[in-house]
Amino acid sequence: MNRALLAVCLQALALYLVVLGLLHFASSPAYSSSDWLTEADFKRVLVLVAVELVAGAALLWKAWALAGLLLPERIEGGGTVSAALVLAGAIMFVTGSARLVSLIAYPDPVLPWTSEEGSQGSSNLAFAVVTCAVAALAMAVPRMLARLRDRRRADRGGS
Amino acid sequence: MTAQSLTGTVVRLLGTYFVTAGTISMASMLAWHLHVTNPDYTHLVWSVLQALILTVIGWFLIRQSQWLAGFLVRSAVGAEVSIAYGSLRSFLFGLVGCVAALEAARRLGAVLVASEPAPFREHLPYELAGFAVVGLVALIGRKRLVRRYDRDWISSAVSERDLRGIALRGMGLWFCLVAVTRVVEWVATSGWGSDWDKSWFPTSFDWDGLVNTFVSGLAGCILLRAGRADEPPRARSSYLAPEIVAILLLLAIVPTVAARLAADAGGWPPLMMDRLEAPATSRAALVVTVLVAAALLHWVRRRRREAASASPDAAG
Numbered sequence: 001m002n003r004a005l006l007a008v009c010l011q012a013l014a015l016y017l018v019v020l021g022l023l024h025f026a027s028s029p030a031y032s033s034s035d036w037l038t039e040a041d042f043k044r045v046l047v048l049v050a051v052e053l054v055a056g057a058a059l060l061w062k063a064w065a066l067a068g069l070l071l072p073e074r075i076e077g078g079g080t081v082s083a084a085l086v087l088a089g090a091i092m093f094v095t096g097s098a099r100l101v102s103l104i105a106y107p108d109p110v111l112p113w114t115s116e117e118g119s120q121g122s123s124n125l126a127f128a129v130v131t132c133a134v135a136a137l138a139m140a141v142p143r144m145l146a147r148l149r150d151r152r153r154a155d156r157g158g159s
Numbered sequence: 160m161t162a163q164s165l166t167g168t169v170v171r172l173l174g175t176y177f178v179t180a181g182t183i184s185m186a187s188m189l190a191w192h193l194h195v196t197n198p199d200y201t202h203l204v205w206s207v208l209q210a211l212i213l214t215v216i217g218w219f220l221i222r223q224s225q226w227l228a229g230f231l232v233r234s235a236v237g238a239e240v241s242i243a244y245g246s247l248r249s250f251l252f253g254l255v256g257c258v259a260a261l262e263a264a265r266r267l268g269a270v271l272v273a274s275e276p277a278p279f280r281e282h283l284p285y286e287l288a289g290f291a292v293v294g295l296v297a298l299i300g301r302k303r304l305v306r307r308y309d310r311d312w313i314s315s316a317v318s319e320r321d322l323r324g325i326a327l328r329g330m331g332l333w334f335c336l337v338a339v340t341r342v343v344e345w346v347a348t349s350g351w352g353s354d355w356d357k358s359w360f361p362t363s364f365d366w367d368g369l370v371n372t373f374v375s376g377l378a379g380c381i382l383l384r385a386g387r388a389d390e391p392p393r394a395r396s397s398y399l400a401p402e403i404v405a406i407l408l409l410l411a412i413v414p415t416v417a418a419r420l421a422a423d424a425g426g427w428p429p430l431m432m433d434r435l436e437a438p439a440t441s442r443a444a445l446v447v448t449v450l451v452a453a454a455l456l457h458w459v460r461r462r463r464r465e466a467a468s469a470s471p472d473a474a475g
Binding site: 002004005007008009011012015016019023026060063064080081083084085087088089091092126127130131133134135138 | 162165166169170172173177208209212213216220231232240242246247249250251253254256257258261264265268269298301
């Protein structure tokens with residue numbers, strides 16, 4: 001049940017990303033001609049959208065396999081929380097990695113929420129890295145816990 | 160239900176969301192361009208086109224949900240999926256808790272690793288505490304809440320129709336509450352009762368905001384009605400939709416309120432976020448939103464208690 005629920009939610013997330021990605025690509029001429037977006041900003045947005053689009057398409061295609069891969073085969077007790085944790089991690093991972101790739105491609109010298117220019121590029125990159133790391137950890141936790149539980153049970157059985 | 164019907168239901172709901180969001184966006188964009196003195200028609204065409212494409216894609220998803228679901232789950236077609244009310248509820252609460260906890264962890268990591276600017280760094284612990292509190296309440300409260308209700312109801316299976324009704328009503332309630340919060344914000348800005356004759360709305364009142372609110376409220380009411388007509392009585396009495404919406408509202412607002420109060424108390428400079436920069440108006444709207452969400456949760460709890468005490472088991 002949890003695998004199906006997770007797979008369906010992952011597909012919904014993927015579909016959302018693909019639709020919005022296509023939409024942003026379709027309207028990119030409007031962004032490129034606007035005066036509130038610099039050329040570097042525009043390119044960064046394009047890379048961001050491209051990564052989201054690719055991630056969305058891959059997720060759409062392999063959601064069922066991914067759900068089976070990330071969730072432990074035998075879920076006990078907190079199965080629904082495991083599924084929720086993987087989904088939350090996947091959402092964060094997609095947004096974080098898209099940001100990371102776009103920042104690597106076109107480094108951002110200014111953070112969107114500060115007027116201090118020139119010195120914040122590294123922290124913005126660090127923020128994207130932290131996001132990816134937290135998300136990857138969240139997705140790996142259910143399987144890690146299940147493996148730990150199995151090992152403990154095997155040790156107890158052996159003794 | 161089968162895996163295909165579950166996917167079809169979710170695809171249809173996503174389509175409903177796109178249609179609603181696209182319509183709201185289209186209406187407010189048109190209103191804004193009609194209102195401004197020197198409209199940029201290129202921007203208007205692109206914006207409306209974007210919203211129109213979103214609406215059309217949404218409509219396509221609704222119409223072709225079953226075909227699309229068959230295409231997406233072809234490896235698992237025919238697999239029976241049985242979801243109980245308790246599991247669905249536990250999953251949704253878990254998702255709210257996990258998102259909040261991960262957000263808190265991400266921000267904490269950013270403070271530790273990155274050299275953030277001073278105002279952001281000073282406010283962060285309060286936002287972080289807000290997220291952590293909401294996340295913990297959702298995760299810990301999940302088990303207690305599930306345990307409290309009628310066991311028969313919690314273990315009964317969710318049908319495709321139940322799921323569709325719950326989600327439609329939840330979406331409708333969300334859009335309605337967004338509209339209500341905006342109206343409250345305007346009333347607070349206009350200074351209720353002080354200058355009633357001059358204008359009910361503030362002088363800087365924007366037409367796109369009015370249209371946005373009106374269409375949001377209308378769409379919310381339509382979705383609520385559609386969900387109610389679609390939903391069987393058993394699912395309607397689950398009150399799952401208002402409960403999740405209230406939790407989501409609290410998740411979205413509590414960290415902001417915490418940061419705002421901290422900024423007020425410490426005399427710190429405002430953040431670059433719209434809602435925090437605004438004066439008393441937004442604060443009033445934030446507080447009202449929290450109160451609305453808390454009242455909604457209280458109502459759900461009361462109705463559930465009444466339903467439990469009126470059940471045959473309780474009478475026996």
